[in-house]
Amino acid sequence: MLFSSNDRSVTADEAFTNRQMQWRAVTSGLTEHLQRVGSVNFDVEDVESPRRNILVFHGVGGIGKTTLSRKIEASLTNSAHRPPQWAQAYLPRQQLLPVRVDLARSAGSDFESVILSIRLAIAALGRPMPAFDLALRRYWDRNHPGEPLEEYVRRGGLLHRFGAAAALPQQIQSALSDTAQALMLPGTVGGLLGHGAQALITALRERRQAVRSLAGCSRLADLLEAEPDLDALSFYPHLLAWDLSRLPADKTILPVILLDTFEDTGDRGHRDFERLLQRVVWLMPNAFFVVTGRNRLQWAQPSLEGQLDWVGPQAWPGLATEHTHRASQVHEHQILIGDFSPEDCEDYLSRRLMQREEPLIDESVRRTIAEHSHGLPLYLDLAVMRYLELRRKGRRPQSADFDHDFPALISRTLSDLSAEERHVLRGISLLNAFSVPLATEVAGLDHDAPALRLAERPFIRESASGVWPFHLHTLIRSAIRTSEETSDDRWSEQDWHRAAQRAFSALEAHWRRDPQRDRTVLVACLEQGLTLARDFGLALGWLTDAAFQYTADSIWEPLTLPPAPNPPPQGGLTPADALVETLSAVTRRQHEHRERTAARLETVLAEGLLTTELADMATYYLAKAQRDLGRIAESRRGMQQVADRGGRLALAATRGLAHLHRLSGDFPTAVEVARRLGWPGRHQRVLGDVWWVHADIDRAVAAYRADRTEAEQHAAVGERAMAQVHLSFAAAFAGPDRASDELDLAQRLLEPLRLRSNELTARVANLVRAAGNSDVPGQASVLLAEIERSGISYIQAKLQLALCFHYSVLDYREELEGAIDRLRTLTNRDDYAYYVDIAHFMGGLPLPARSTRPRWIDGEEQTRRRWRNLVITRRSYSAPDGRPR
Known part of the structure; x- marks a missing residue:
């Protein structure tokens, strides 16, 4: 700034x-650690017990890990530097000594500087660490001949970071002098580090009185005897831990060592630096470590045996991760930093x-x-x-x-990925969810290793729900797809198009090999496939088959597609756009007015982008919307057009024509057509629709039940629910007791689906079941408002017919005549005109002169008699006070 x-x-x-939760994890971790260290059973030299002295925060680049690490250091150093959000957090009373080490490549940290940073911080105590200092000085003189430690500390900038750094050489000198004097070695320090080193080692092994202060460190002699190279240096923290454990009670401290940017210690194929750091953590069980990095630590994975010294959940119980295909449960010591x-x-x-x-x-x-x-x-x-x-x-x-979007987001995300991992990452950015095999197919690789490694990265989220377990962080996905990338291995437009085609083919294979034909798999593949076809101008291919399966199930969950890139790569509308709009209109008709549905489908057909098969789909559902709106002539033309073409929806369109015959009152023709339909044309449901209007309730219920059974046999859950709704509606006329169980089952079958017209029909059935109760008109007025918003005119007519039944049961002649007038207005275009006749039959009224005289199957008188008998039978259901209910 x-x-x-x-x-x-x-x-x-x-x-x-924020980050209060992370701060609480630190304070609770410190408290638990102090309880373990303070236990009488704690032994600092125990190298077999599991380690719980580490807390890991991992997350995507730029999530705030380094800031968190710095704030933790500042807060532990001085409470005045603690963020206001953390003011009330509990901290143990033990003296804390935070030591923060930035492992970033840009910071130039190596293993020597890590060890020196820890020791320089402890120098603030003003006391030598004799066991560690002896070993460190021996290492230093062997590996840095002629370079004084104090000069190295000054040149490396450590003197400015640690206020007591200047005192370290004197503390080391003090430890060496005391030991040399105790052994009476000539040349004091020089003798101790030269030929006298063997004398010290011998004295330690013999546990002589002269070195009794060091003899208690059981492994000191072995470490002094070992070649003082970098590998030996990585075991010296054991000596430092022992020295710290020997401090007087009033000088006791708890080192809190913060290792930041841990991902820069190397990749997962080269763990040399990580191995050295793990030794520090293991060999200092009385110190507490807070690690921040992009990736979770894998130390609890047994598969790393041989690459690291201590691995497996028994060694690191707090880092163990239990993976399943549904979720990843991470224990309390390994925490993903969220957005x-x-x-x-x-x-x-x-x-x-x-x-x-x-x-x-x-x-x-x-x-x-x-x-x-x-x-x-x-x-x-x-x-x-x-x-x-x-x-x-x-x-x-x-x-x-x-x-x-910012290109810097991409560079930060890709910075520590291998070339193959970057290739997979770009591929999965095309998908809103993926699995490891799917990611591998999209990348065009013949091995899963890059995708497996990528799935463990913090910008990959895992979810228990959905067909595929993984998804890419939304912002990173957007940045990869839309930003101008400048890396050397960036993809060209052709690369993106080829990857999109691979993804499209992989989704097809996943859908077609699904043995259960699971609905969730279909919708997931359809959503991702439509997005790819739309964004990259791909031919529809398998999406046609998937779209027909989607509509055939009659389950209208919405398809959710992300917004198209702006501007779209291909420019203009594509066949995929037209198919998306078609399926959206078909789905949304359960929640929109039918006029809106019809207008959307008419627009799609006018664009001419759909294939003949898919145009039939749009035409068919347009005809259904027109029928619901009472536009019978237009509906008939559309249904006839689809039936004549003989495509996949020919039988459905023929069923639609049968319904239109029924609406016009031509029942014999409707029955004749229904008997040619078979199960694919839902013949039993068509017959049930004919029989109930004849008040032949037993025959209608049998037909609907047969349709429900066939639907169950074919796993058609949408049709099963529709059959049950129609069955309950017919049964409601026969009596409340008979209808109750059927309506309960209808509600259960409808609950997971989106069948708006059937939901409304079920509510009308409830009114029929309640006919004779005083609150029926009030319930009907509420339901009428919802029906009017849906634009489904035939349900309005059904509702008025239910009211006519109610008033006939109560013998309210004036109210019945008003309901008949409203019913006549709703059916004045010949469709459902026979509802007016049925209302007269219910009330025992003569037909008006202008009646349309429908073609009843067994004549008008028989139909009149059955409807009148249903009304009389219902009057026998009386409340305890004798009033009809």
């Missing part, structure tokens, strides 16, 4: 947000840039940045930099300036 603006009234603050919440993003941006103690960034701009960040702090910082850049150019940044 200092060099980004000439306006000195603008100030930049290192805003720190900021929207409130945290707002708080961060409010305090990041200030002018006269007010937020510099406008509220609307802050909101836009927060939405685009998906909670990633790195994005927030990059957006702040962009804000300053735009401001420097002389204009006030607006919300539209931050509809933007």
Whole structure:
């Protein structure tokens, strides 16, 4: 900020947000650690017991791990530096000594500097660590001949980081002098480090009185005898731990060693540096380690045996991870750092840039940045930099300036990935969810190893729900897909298109080999396949078959597709766009007015982008919407067109024509057509629709039940639910007792589905079941409002018919005549006109002269008699006080 603006009234603050949960994990971890170390059974020289002295925070690049590490160090050093959010957190009373080591390559850290950093921090105690200092001085003189330790510390900048660093050489000298004097070696220190070293080792092994203060360290002699190379140096922390355990009670400290940027210790094929660091953690059980890095530690995996010294869940119980195909359960010592919440993003941006103690960034701009960040702090910082850049150019940044992804996000994400992992990462950015085999297929590789390694990265999230277990962090996925990448191995447009085609083919294979034809697999493959076809202009191919299976099940869960890239790679509308709109219109008709459904499908057909088969689908569902709207002539033309083509929906369209014959009152023709349909045309349901209007309830229920059975045999859950709804509606006329169980079953079958018209029909059936109760008209008025919003006219007619039944049961002649008038208005275009006749039959009324006289199967008188008998029978259901119920 200092060099980004000439306006000195603008100030930049290192805003720190949230992370209370991580701070609580640190404080609770420290408390538990102190309880273990303070136990009478604790032995600092025990190298077999499991280790619980480590806490790991891992997360994507830019999530705030380094900031968290620094804040923990500052908070443990001085409570005045603790963020306000952490003020009330409990800390143990033990004296804490935080030591933070940045392992980033840019920091130039090596293993020697790690060991020296820990020892230099402990130098603040003003006491030598005799066992460790003897070994360290021997190592130093052998590996850095002629270079004094104090000069190395000064040149390496460690003197500025650790206030007591200058005292370390004197402390080491003191330890050497005391030991040499005790052994009466000539040349004091020189003798101890030269030929006298063997004398010290012998004295330690014999546990002589002269070196009794060191003889208690059982492994000191062995370490002094070993060649003092880097490998030996990695075991010296054991000596330092022993020295710390010998401190007087009033000088006791707890070292808290923070190892940051742990991912830079090497890749997972080269663990040499990681092996040395693991020894430090294992051999200092009385110290507490806080590791921050991009990846979780794998030390609890038995498969690493031979690469690291101590591996497996028995060695590191707090780091153990139990993987299943559904989820990953991580124990309390290995914690994924999550994204900021929207409130945290707002708080961060409010305090990041200030002018006269007010937020510099406008509220609307802050909101836009927060939405685009998906909670990633790195994005927030990059957006702040962009804000300053735009401001420097002389204009006030607006919300539209931050509809933007940053290439830096990609470089940070890809920085520690192998070439194959980067290749897989770009491939999975095409998918909203994936599995390891799917990722491998999309990348065009013949081995899973890169995808397996990638799945363990913190920017890959694992979920127990869904067909595929993994998904890429939303912001990183967007950045990879839309930002201008500049890396040497970036993909060309042709590379992206080839990967999209591989992904498209892999999804087809996954769907077709699903033996259960699971609905969730179908929807997942369809959503991802449609997105790929839309974004890359792919031929529809297998999506046609998938779309027909999707509609055939009559389960109308919505398809959720992400917004198309802007601008789309191919430009303009594609056949995939047309198919997406078709399926969306078909699905949304359960929640939209049928006029809206019809308009959407008419527009799709006018664009001419669909194949003949898919155009039949759009035409068929348009005809159904037209029928629901009472546009019978148009519906008949559409159904006839689809039936004549003889395609996949020919039988369904023929069934639609049978329904239209029924609507017009031509029942014999409807029955004749139904008997030619068979199960594929749902013949039993068509017959049931004919029999109930004849008041032949037993015959209608039998037909619906047969349809339900066939649906169960064919695993058609949508058809099963529809059959049960129609069955309960017919049974409701026969009596409340008979209908109750059927309606309960209908509700259970409908619950997981999205069948709006059938849900409304079931509610009308409830009113028929309750006919004779005083509250039926009130319930009907509420239901009528919902039906009118749906635009399904035939259910309005059914509702009025239910009211006619209710008033006939109560023998309310005036109310019945009013309901008949409303019913006549709803059916004045000949469709469902016979409902008016049925209402007269119910009330025992003569037909008006202008009756349409439908073609009843067994004549008008028989039908009249059956309807009148249903009304009379219902009157026998009386409440205890004698009033009809």
